[in-house]
Amino acid sequence: MKPHRLILPALFLPFLAVSAPVQQGGAGPSASTISAKAKSAKLDQKHAKSAAINGKKFNIVPADFSTISTRDQLGAGVFLGVLDNEAGASEDVSLPPGRFNLYLSQSGGQWQAHAEQNGKIYKAKRAVERPDTPQGMEPTFNRGSGCWWLWLIFTGINVCW
Numbered sequence: 001m002k003p004h005r006l007i008l009p010a011l012f013l014p015f016l017a018v019s020a021p022v023q024q025g026g027a028g029p030s031a032s033t034i035s036a037k038a039k040s041a042k043l044d045q046k047h048a049k050s051a052a053i054n055g056k057k058f059n060i061v062p063a064d065f066s067t068i069s070t071r072d073q074l075g076a077g078v079f080l081g082v083l084d085n086e087a088g089a090s091e092d093v094s095l096p097p098g099r100f101n102l103y104l105s106q107s108g109g110q111w112q113a114h115a116e117q118n119g120k121i122y123k124a125k126r127a128v129e130r131p132d133t134p135q136g137m138e139p140t141f142n143r144g145s146g147c148w149w150l151w152l153i154f155t156g157i158n159v160c161w
Contacts, residue, residue: 016067027122029077030102034116036080036099055139060139065153074152075106080159081139081150083115094161095122104157113159118125122161130156147155 042064042090060079069075085095100115113124116139121127130149134157140149147160 020102026122028107028111028112028114030104031116031119031121034079034101034103034114034121035119037103038082038116040080047138049139049141053087057084057140058087059084060141060148060150062150068153071155074104074155077103077105080104080113080157083148083155093124102159104152104159105129111157113157113161115161125160126158127160128158128160132156 015065020108020113043061044064045061048059050060050075060081060083063079065078068078076104079093083095083100085101087097095115096117100117100122103114103116105112105114111127111129113127115124132152133149133151135151135154137149137151137156139151141147142158147158149156149158
């Protein structure tokens with residue numbers, strides 16, 4: 001085995017805390033809420049991005065955020081986009097393989113992100129606002145952290161699963 005093949009898995013270990021489905025009824029959106037928002041949302045295909053780990057692909061298609069004009073609208077809850085994930089536990093990825101509807105809201109001043117798949121919700125490890133990033137920056141996947149960065153009209157958000 002070539003030494004560089006060991007480096008990539010080692011870099012990914014921080015990303016890879018397992019994310020378990022959250023129970024319904026707690027703080028946060030319901031699976032049906034996320035699913036309904038996803039069905040009615042318009043996607044921004046021209047800003048779709050892909051990344052890969054050990055040949056397993058991650059594709060994200062952000063939502064069209066053009067109807068959002070205030071931070072209050074973001075905080076009330078928005079559909080972020082769709083994430084297709086080929087990786088799984090064997091690659092130490094915190095979300096199981098499959099397609100996920102991504103959702104962002106704010107509670108108690110803290111940003112919270114959730115991924116919904118087939119009625120199950122997975123809470124992100126963290127969601128951090130990054131208003132200091134360049135306006136209009138394309139979605140970016142950060143290797144070694146499992147984080148996607150998205151620009152939401154007037155602020156950036158870094159979401160990690």
